[in-house]
Amino acid sequence: MSRKTYKALDFQKYLKEELKDPVFRKHYEEYGKQLEIAYQILQLRKKQGFSQTQLAKKLGTSQGNIARMETGQQNFTTDTLQKIASVFQRKLKIEFV
Numbered sequence: 605m606s607r608k609t610y611k612a613l614d615f616q617k618y619l620k621e622e623l624k625d626p627v628f629r630k631h632y633e634e635y636g637k638q639l640e641i642a643y644q645i646l647q648l649r650k651k652q653g654f655s656q657t658q659l660a661k662k663l664g665t666s667q668g669n670i671a672r673m674e675t676g677q678q679n680f681t682t683d684t685l686q687k688i689a690s691v692f693q694r695k696l697k698i699e700f701v
Contacts, residue, residue, distance in 0.1 A: 642676035
C-alpha cells in the first residue's frame with residue numbers, strides 16, 4: 605500500500621495564482637475578506653489543537669456554526685469576532701484603510 609505525502613499549501617501563493625482567473629477574482633473581491641477571516645479562525649483553532657466541537661462549546665454555539673464560519677459561509681458580527689479573539693487570547697483589530 606502506497607502512502608501519499610501532501611505538500612503543505614502556502615495560502616498566499618495559492619491565492620496569487622487563483623486571482624489571475626477573472627471569475628475567481630470577481631468572487632474574491634465580493635467575499636475575500638470573509639474568506640480571509642474564515643481561514644484565520646481555522647488556523648487559530650488548529651494551532652490551539654481545538655476540535656470544532658470544543659471551539660463551539662467555548663463560544664456557546666454549535667459545531668455546525670463553526671464549520672460554516674471556517675468555510676466562509678457565515679457573516680460575522682463584531683460581537684462574534686470579539687468572542688473568537690477572546691477564546692484565542694488575541695486582540696481584535698478592525699480598520700478601514
